Structures are given as structure tokens and as C-alpha cells.
Amino acid sequence: MISITLPDGSIKQFDQKPSGMDVALSISQGLARDCVAMELDGRLVDLGQIIEKNAAVRLITTKSPEALEIMRHSAAHVMAQAIMDIYPDAKLTIGPVIENGFYYDVDMQPVSEEAFSKIEAQMKKIVKAKVPIKRRRVSKNEAMEFYRDEPYKLEMISALEDASISFYEQGNFTDLCRGPHVPHTGFVKAFKLMKVSGAYWRADQSNAQLQRIYGTAFFDKKQLKSYLHFLEEARKRNHRKIGKALDLYSFHDEAPGMAFFHPKGMAIWNELLDYWRKEHRDAGYVETKTPIMMQRFLWERSGHWENYRENMYISSIDEHDYAIKPMNCPGGMLLYGRKHHSYRDLPIRAGEVGLVHRHELSGVLNGLFRVRAFHQDDAHIFMTPDQIQDEILGVLKLVERIYGTFGLGFSLELSTRPEKSIGTDEQWEIATQGLESALKQYGKDYKLNEGDGAFYGPKIDAHIKDALGRTWQCGTVQLDMALPERFDLSYIGQNNEKHRPIMIHRVIYGSIERFFGILVEHFAGKFPLWLAPVQVGILPINDELAPLAQNLAQDLQRAGLRTETDHRSESLNKKVREAQLNKIPLILTYGNKEKESGTVSVRTLDGNVKHGIPVPDFIKEVQANIKERKLEMDLFSR
RNA sequence: GCCGACGUAGCUCAGCAGGUAGAGCAGCUGAUUCGUAAUCAGCAGGCCAGCGGUUCGAAUCCGCUCGUCGGCUCCA
Known part of the structure; x- marks a missing residue:
């Protein structure tokens, strides 16, 4: 006798060990038809799995939040099967679920999107046949034997620690997979292949280049349609398109990745900065400006020459090396360091709308979103350790005010000490504590990214949410324990001794170019009156x-x-x-x-x-x- | 940087079994003088991204370069 506890607390008794499907059937036929998997004592498993002992079961129907991911994973298998039917020599690697669908990386000859209709047609056949998807456990040796001609699968299996391994079978197709999966391929009703690109095995450029085929899938056609409609809407709002149509900015081959702003674009730009300056004046900031090109020995001192040179534009003038700044901070350090500071002067909040250049890889350039020359609405705040909390809180409030003016919601993330980092435990403790207590005092929920901080300090990132619900990381507040050290910054404390100031970098718009682009898409070109280039x-x-x-x-x-x-x-x-x-x-x-x-x-x-x-x-x-x-x-x- | 797609008039795009470039909009000129989402007619506008190759002949085929776009983070 097996007792199954359902989420509402009721208990079902079975004479024989039931499968998830039996549990579903014991409730209703309709439910059974709609089930894709189950949660067995907190673990997601196949509906077909036999329940060996008394357990708590929650059935996952097509309406459950987890269901979509499970089905999309099955969709990836259906696509893989279709690909193998059409390209028998292809070698499968991995096929995970991603945010809006799934992909499968396949080692095969390059395909273009023209192949999609063929693959989709084959997928339709598989879906229509409602092929049962069955799980099978095999030993590691068996699995290695099965995949003796599949180098990628062999590599994956040997990396697995479990003694036995699961295979999923649907018709003539078998794939190594942890699961769970939907009961049969008929659940993959509404799907579409989206794009194809190259990707490296294990994301390593020295490995083979694979074909990554992306798709998306939903439980019904209507949802698929509305997703495609959303993409269409986003496409219409594309800032490159709107920027051209409204004569705001342009790009030219003569300066790839660097925007040219037209008079109408400048009207918006200037409004953004006027507003920024007003808010910062009110919040007690002063404004500075540092040169965009400085000598090599500055960058050696800041550490950029060693760690960031790849991304820097470098020039030689009068036999001396110069670099165009990729960040504003070293210049800001020089400004702070040029005279003595008393603890009474702190905090110093020094803003700088600085033009920086970074040599991004050509392939990643993307309109105003990813450029090689951009302005940061930077500020460096120098303070004593006991000012950390108040200062961070001040920045968070400023962030809220400014984003609110554009009708942008936002969320916060705290990133803490990574494995490779500089500074003492105590410094990290004080710094991280300061950020945390500021966040607590601020009172908004935040996400914790353990170990995701910069090597020189913890940080808080602000992600804004635009009118289409897309999120963008814009603002960031980073505590920096390296630069004050490297530039030997100090202030004279109450005890008349030298102390090292705490320093943060922070931006709110982030890159003004990028923020501009986000606003164009957020408002779909219909700017509020104060921003409109022609009012x-x-x-x-x-x-x-x-x-x-x-x-x-x-x-x-x-x-x-x-x-x-x-x-x-x-x-x-x-x-x-x-x-x-x-x-x-x-x-x-x-x-x-x-x-x-x-x-x-x-x-x-x-x-x-x-x-x-x-x-x-x-x-x-x-x-x-x-x-x-x-x-x-x-x-x-x- | 790598993979794939793409680059034709200011803009959007057609032309690509190789035979010497076309439309709509914008612009200009003329007519019209209009009450809330396209008045009519005419004119002008292009080294078909650049360089090289194949060919009697290249926007069209091939190679290289430049640029744009989609990916290259999601780990059975």
C-alpha cells in the first residue's frame, strides 16, 4: 500500500506502486491529459516514474510555472531528432532551455535559416505522431558503449559523477538527458525555430565551432503568437530605426561603434544632462572634468595598463605612450590627491560626465547599446568608513528619483567578494556590511549575487525595466578598495593621523548613449514633452x-x-x-x-x-x- | 576576434538563369491654398560599400577588405 499526499493535504492510497500518471488518472481524465510531469518529494521527475514509497506529489500541468521549461527541453529533443533525421552525420552536444526558448548545439556543416522550414516540417511530423518519451537508466559503461562514436557525449558522460545515467528515448531517437520530459512529443504543439549562430564547444574558442540552433515553444499557438508579436513590437521600437526616422543620431563607417548625434538628438541629450546636473546639485555633488588622454604611467599606476590594455586606444606622442581613457576613475584620483583633505571635507561627491573609449570586439557592437566611445555619468565619492551606509543610501535614493522621472521601474542586486580579490577580510567585511545595511535601510528587496563582485570591491547594480518589460543593467555603485591604495589617497582624521578614504564609483544612466537608446525604445520615440526634440x-x-x-x-x-x-x-x-x-x-x-x-x-x-x-x-x-x-x-x- | 546573413538613390526596397539600374517616399520646379494621417504634374538624384579576379561583358559569379545585423553568458 502506497500513500500519496497531494498539495491540498489529501491522501490517496494505491494497492500497487503507482506512476505519476496513475496518480493523475485517480483524480480525473482531464487532469491526466494536461499533466506533463510531477514534483515527487520536492524533485521534478517524469510523470511515468514509478513511486516506490509513500510520498508527497504535486502534479505539474501545462499551467504550472515549471511546465514550460520542461516542455521546451522536450522541444529541444524533438528538434535534435528532426536534425538527426535530416543530417544523419551531425553530432549532438548540449541542448538546454534558455530564457525564451531553447537551443541545441550541433556539430554539423554550417546551416542557414533557410534550413529551418525543413527542420520544422520534420519536427511537426514528430509532434503529430505523439511519440512517447521514455526514460531509461543505464550504467556509465553502457552509456559509453552506446556513444562510442559521439565524442561530445563521451566527454559529458565521463565528467558525470553518478554511477548510472539516464537516457531519454522517443522513437528511433535517444539522448543523454537528466530530464524530466513531457510524456510524449505531442505536447510540443506550438514551436518555431528562431535563429542560428556559431558557438564553441564549452564556449572555448580553441574548440570546434558548433551550430547553435535556437527555437522557442509554447503550450498553445496563441501564446506563441503573442510572443512573436512581442518580438515584432520590440523590433518596431528598435532605437536604430527610430533614431534614423526621427533624425536623432547616425553611425558612419568612418568611426565604427561611435555615434554621431544630430541637432534633434542633442536636444534630448542636453535635456538628459540638464536634468542630471540639477539632481546632482541638489544631492550635494560637485562636477569635475578630466582629460580623455593621459600618459602611460598613470595607467600603470591605476593598473589599467596591466589589466585593461587590450581594450584601450593607445597612441604615441613625442616618443611617450598615451592612452585614451577607458574609465574616468584614474583622473578622479589625481584630482582628489592634489591636496590634503580633512575628515571635515568628507564626503566629497565629485561627478564627471566623462567621455571614455573602449575597444570592444567588432562583433559585439550594437547601435547605441554597445559602442566604443561613450559618456558615463560617473561620480566618485570619497568618504570615511562610517559614512558608507549613508552615502550608499543617498545614491540609491538618487537612482530611484532619476529612474522614476522616466517611468522606469528597477531592481537591485548586491554582489559580494569573488574568489580572486584584493584587500583584507576586514576591509571586505566593512565594505559589504556598508552596502548591505544601506540596502536594508532603503527597504527594497534585492537579489544577492554571492562572489560576483569586482576584484577590488563589492557592488550594487540597478536593473531598470522598460515599457516592454525588458530589463537593462544601468546603474551601479561599486566600492573600490584598490585605487585609493594605488594612488595613496588619504585624509587627516580627528586623531590628526592619515587615513585611507573609502571610495565608490557610481553611475546612474550608466552609458548616456546606451540610456538614450533605452529611452528611445521605452517611449517608442514618443518622448515626454520635456525630452521631445521638437515640442x-x-x-x-x-x-x-x-x-x-x-x-x-x-x-x-x-x-x-x-x-x-x-x-x-x-x-x-x-x-x-x-x-x-x-x-x-x-x-x-x-x-x-x-x-x-x-x-x-x-x-x-x-x-x-x-x-x-x-x-x-x-x-x-x-x-x-x-x-x-x-x-x-x-x-x-x- | 569567431560563425552566419546582409550592404543598390537621403530613406524603404525591387532588380541577381551575367547583357550595362528601377519604384515609392523625401528633395527641387510648377500648378493647387487646402481645417486635422499622403493634392496633381514634371525634374533631378546611383563608381550598385571598396579593391582584385573570372568573363567578350559583373550590381549579379569568386576572393579579400571595410561596415551593418543576429549570435558566440545559459552546461546531460
Whole structure:
């Protein structure tokens, strides 16, 4: 007699050792059809597994959060089977589940996406046949024998410590796998192959290059469709596309990975920085600027020459080596070190919007997201050990304020001491404690990444979440125990003795270029008024009114608004259409009515039009919205 | 850097069994003077990324270079 405890606490009795499927069937047929696996005493296993003793069982249905991963893993097997059917000489390696699907790395001749339809067709056949997926345990020796011609599988097996190993079989296809898997291939209903790329065996460039084929899968077609729709939406928002369409920035072969900002892009850029400066002034920061090119001996002292030279642009001038800065910190150290500091001066919060250059690999460049030249909204804070908590807290609050202005949510992660690190235990203890207690005091949940800190200190990262729910690591607060040492920084303490200051680097936008790109995608080009490159578009209804419209434009410009007048001899319809496509938040049409009454008619991007707003009222409301940097356009709602 | 795809007018793209480049939009000119998402007509615009090769002939085929995009972190 076997007793199975279900999640609701009820107990089912079985005369014979049941499988998960038997448990499901004992509840209902429908449930059994919908089950993909079970959790047996806290472990995810196949539904077909026989339960040997009394146990707690939770059935995993297609609606359970774990189900998708299990099914996607099975989908990877279905894809592998299809590939083997079509390319019998291919050698399989690994095929894990990833965030939005799965992939399989296969040693085979390079394939392109053209092969997808063939592979997908074969997969469909396998899915349609609802081939049972069966688990089989074999000894290590048996497994080695089975895979004698499969070098990758052999390598994996020999690395396994378990004495016996599990195989999964579906029809003529067998794969080494830990499982669990869905009961049969019919569960892989809605799938699509997404892309293919090269990847190295064990991610090591000296190993063979494999074909990595990516796919995604869902339990029903509707979910797959909505995922594809999401991708489409993201594609439409692509900042490279929008940046071109709205004339914000461009890239040129003459300077790969380095953005050129156009007048309209600069309008946004300057707003971002004006805002940044205001917030930092209010938070007690001063601003500095250090050269972008400095002599080799500085970089030797900071350690960059030894550890970061690969990524640095280096030049020789008058027979001396110079490097273009990849980071702002060494310059900041020189500024701190140029005079004596008293404990009374601390904390010193020195901001620097510094232009840095890093020679990233050509293949990783990606619009504004990954560039070789970018500005960091850096700041270095120098302080005494007992100021750590307050200072970190101050940064976290600033982070919250600034992201909030853009309507961006965020989450925090704390990374602690890695294996390879400098500094004493005590220093790490004080530093990590400081970050932790600041986080506690701040009160927001955070994720702990043990051992993920930099070798020179622990850090807190801020990940923002954009309008599509995608996350981006932007802000970071890093404690640095190396640089104050290397530059022999000090302050005179209360006891009249020299002490080493604690130093943090922190950024909030991170890379301004990248943050810019994120904002473009976050807002899909429809910037809030304060950021919009053209805030007001003026459309005279006919050519005769154009000069008067120009006067109106001047009045608005004097009031500090960025305006653009469309005085072409085009139809009003066309001007409206283009203004909408250019995402101008306030579109004013100017005709005889407006001329006579001294009012404006305002069209907003949602297509709503309000007539008869007196020009002074318009200016006042718009200025207020801009001044408060509002996200919403709640103008003229009276 | 590596693998794959790609590079044609300012933009979006067609042309690619090798026969000497085309559309729409934007621009310019003219007509139209318009009340909230494309008025009409005409004109102009390209060393087909660059270099080399194959060929009687190359945007088209081949090689190299440059650049762009998707990957190269997810460990049975």
C-alpha cells in the first residue's frame, strides 16, 4: 500500500506502486491529459516514474510555472531528432532551455535559416505522431558503449559523477538527458525555430565551432503568437530605426561603434544632462572634468595598463605612450590627491560626465547599446568608513528619483567578494556590511549575487525595466578598495593621523548613449514633452498664413519651447500626417480662426484636437508640464 | 576576434538563369491654398560599400577588405 499526499493535504492510497500518471488518472481524465510531469518529494521527475514509497506529489500541468521549461527541453529533443533525421552525420552536444526558448548545439556543416522550414516540417511530423518519451537508466559503461562514436557525449558522460545515467528515448531517437520530459512529443504543439549562430564547444574558442540552433515553444499557438508579436513590437521600437526616422543620431563607417548625434538628438541629450546636473546639485555633488588622454604611467599606476590594455586606444606622442581613457576613475584620483583633505571635507561627491573609449570586439557592437566611445555619468565619492551606509543610501535614493522621472521601474542586486580579490577580510567585511545595511535601510528587496563582485570591491547594480518589460543593467555603485591604495589617497582624521578614504564609483544612466537608446525604445520615440526634440509643430493652413505662423513660432521659442514650422505648400492633411509620424507631441494648426482670435488649436499624438486655447494659456501650461518633467500630457484638460 | 546573413538613390526596397539600374517616399520646379494621417504634374538624384579576379561583358559569379545585423553568458 502506497500513500500519496497531494498539495491540498489529501491522501490517496494505491494497492500497487503507482506512476505519476496513475496518480493523475485517480483524480480525473482531464487532469491526466494536461499533466506533463510531477514534483515527487520536492524533485521534478517524469510523470511515468514509478513511486516506490509513500510520498508527497504535486502534479505539474501545462499551467504550472515549471511546465514550460520542461516542455521546451522536450522541444529541444524533438528538434535534435528532426536534425538527426535530416543530417544523419551531425553530432549532438548540449541542448538546454534558455530564457525564451531553447537551443541545441550541433556539430554539423554550417546551416542557414533557410534550413529551418525543413527542420520544422520534420519536427511537426514528430509532434503529430505523439511519440512517447521514455526514460531509461543505464550504467556509465553502457552509456559509453552506446556513444562510442559521439565524442561530445563521451566527454559529458565521463565528467558525470553518478554511477548510472539516464537516457531519454522517443522513437528511433535517444539522448543523454537528466530530464524530466513531457510524456510524449505531442505536447510540443506550438514551436518555431528562431535563429542560428556559431558557438564553441564549452564556449572555448580553441574548440570546434558548433551550430547553435535556437527555437522557442509554447503550450498553445496563441501564446506563441503573442510572443512573436512581442518580438515584432520590440523590433518596431528598435532605437536604430527610430533614431534614423526621427533624425536623432547616425553611425558612419568612418568611426565604427561611435555615434554621431544630430541637432534633434542633442536636444534630448542636453535635456538628459540638464536634468542630471540639477539632481546632482541638489544631492550635494560637485562636477569635475578630466582629460580623455593621459600618459602611460598613470595607467600603470591605476593598473589599467596591466589589466585593461587590450581594450584601450593607445597612441604615441613625442616618443611617450598615451592612452585614451577607458574609465574616468584614474583622473578622479589625481584630482582628489592634489591636496590634503580633512575628515571635515568628507564626503566629497565629485561627478564627471566623462567621455571614455573602449575597444570592444567588432562583433559585439550594437547601435547605441554597445559602442566604443561613450559618456558615463560617473561620480566618485570619497568618504570615511562610517559614512558608507549613508552615502550608499543617498545614491540609491538618487537612482530611484532619476529612474522614476522616466517611468522606469528597477531592481537591485548586491554582489559580494569573488574568489580572486584584493584587500583584507576586514576591509571586505566593512565594505559589504556598508552596502548591505544601506540596502536594508532603503527597504527594497534585492537579489544577492554571492562572489560576483569586482576584484577590488563589492557592488550594487540597478536593473531598470522598460515599457516592454525588458530589463537593462544601468546603474551601479561599486566600492573600490584598490585605487585609493594605488594612488595613496588619504585624509587627516580627528586623531590628526592619515587615513585611507573609502571610495565608490557610481553611475546612474550608466552609458548616456546606451540610456538614450533605452529611452528611445521605452517611449517608442514618443518622448515626454520635456525630452521631445521638437515640442511644438506649427502648421499654417495655407501659404498666406505662413509668415504669421512664423511669428507665433518665435513667441513660443522665446518662451523656451522647441518649435518647428512646416511652411511647405502642402495640404494640411499631409502636414498633420508627417507631424504625427515625427512624433511631435503638440501639433498646432494655424488658420484664420487662430489668427483672428489669438488662440491655437492643439492636436496631441493620440489624435485629439482642442480648439480655441489662448496663446498665453498654452504657453503657461506647456511650460509647467516641461518644468515638472511630467511623463503624461494632461494639458488643456479643463 | 569567431560563425552566419546582409550592404543598390537621403530613406524603404525591387532588380541577381551575367547583357550595362528601377519604384515609392523625401528633395527641387510648377500648378493647387487646402481645417486635422499622403493634392496633381514634371525634374533631378546611383563608381550598385571598396579593391582584385573570372568573363567578350559583373550590381549579379569568386576572393579579400571595410561596415551593418543576429549570435558566440545559459552546461546531460
